[in-house]
Amino acid sequence: MNPLVAPESHDRHSRTALSVNVNKIALLRNTRHLGIPDVVKLSRQALEAGAQGITVHPRPxxxxxxxxDVRDLAALVAEWPGxxxxxxxxxxxxxxxxxxxxxxxxxxxxxxxxxxxTSDHGWSFPDDLERLKPVVAEANRLGVRVSLFMDPLPEAMAxxxxxxxxxxxxxTEAFASAWGTERQAQVLARYTAAAEAAIAAGLQVNAGHDLNRDNLTGFLRAVPGVLEVSIGHALVADALELGxxxxxxxxxxxxxxxxxxPPSRGSGPSR
Structure with a gap:
């Protein structure tokens, strides 16, 4: 089982890692039978550009x-230190x-x-508690870190x-939807509270879904301890314009x- 980091080790100075979700690259490839764009080649390019990880969500x-793809990308990342x-x-x-x-x-x-x-909700507790325990335990026995996709509910973190x-x-879809509106500060406060509750419970914190270049900085300024963001749709869309x-x-x-x-809760777009 991967060791947990103690709550006191989480601070605002721990740099957030960027994991690039390459699902949308594969979606474009699958519209033809030519093998382009090449998912592995572009994943390597993302790592060369400074991404710290690759994310995939293989649906049935x-x-x-x-x-x-899952196997090919496992081989790629295995060759990439860190x-x-x-x-x-x-x-x-x-x-x-x-x-x-x-x-x-x-x-x-x-x-x-x-x-x-697409993913649109997190796990529900106590409803999902008992059925999750065996699969979490199995992954931990294999030495695999387990993260649970969760709505920003502080009371669910324990x-x-x-x-x-x-x-x-x-x-983070609710945050992205509220960004730039009068609800922004209120919604962002829920994520701050959820992250604080998670850390207090002994959990580490990731985030993802609809984060983009407009809202990412504001989110990370307000939400403590985010170790990783997984970004796919917006990043791939931006790549069509910027490379x-x-x-x-x-x-x-x-x-x-x-x-x-300086940390600023509810601040507007930063770029």
Missing amino acids: DERHIRAH AEYNIEGNPFHNLMDFVRELRPHQCTFVPDSSDQF QARSTGADRVELY LTETVRDYQRCIQRAYSA
Whole structure:
């Protein structure tokens, strides 16, 4: 089992890692039978540009990431010192087969249905507590860090920790939707409180879903202890305009600004 970091070790000076979710690259590739764009080649380019990890979410219908991609990317990341591989998915569908075979650095458990359009909610407690415990324990025995996809509910964090999970990934769609509106400060405060509750419970904190170059800095300034952000849709869309290398570098600049400026809750766009 991966050791947990004690709550007091989390501080605002711990630099957030960027993991690039490459699902949308695979989705574009799958519209033809030519193998382009090349998911592995572009993942390597993202790592060369400064990304600290690669994320995939292989769904049972293989609408984007396919089984061979999961294995090919595991081989790529294994050759890349310091990079981490994060495989997301529902542990009661196809995810655990990949975890058992490949033993990635991290698996993120997401409560998706098999035909769900995109991830849109976190685990529910106490409803999901007992069924999660065995799969969390299995992943931990394999030496794989477990993160649970969670809504920003401070009261749920202690129960998330009781599953044996190492981290939570805060589902940030509500924050992204509120960004730039009069609800921004109120919604952002929920994420701050959820992260604080997670850290107090002994959990580490990740975040992802609809984070982008406009809102990322503001989120990281307000929410403590975020060790990793997983970004796919917006990053791939930005790459169509800027190119992948410059896009990854710009997201890293957004992260850097969060730690070079005074923390500000509810502040507006920073770029």
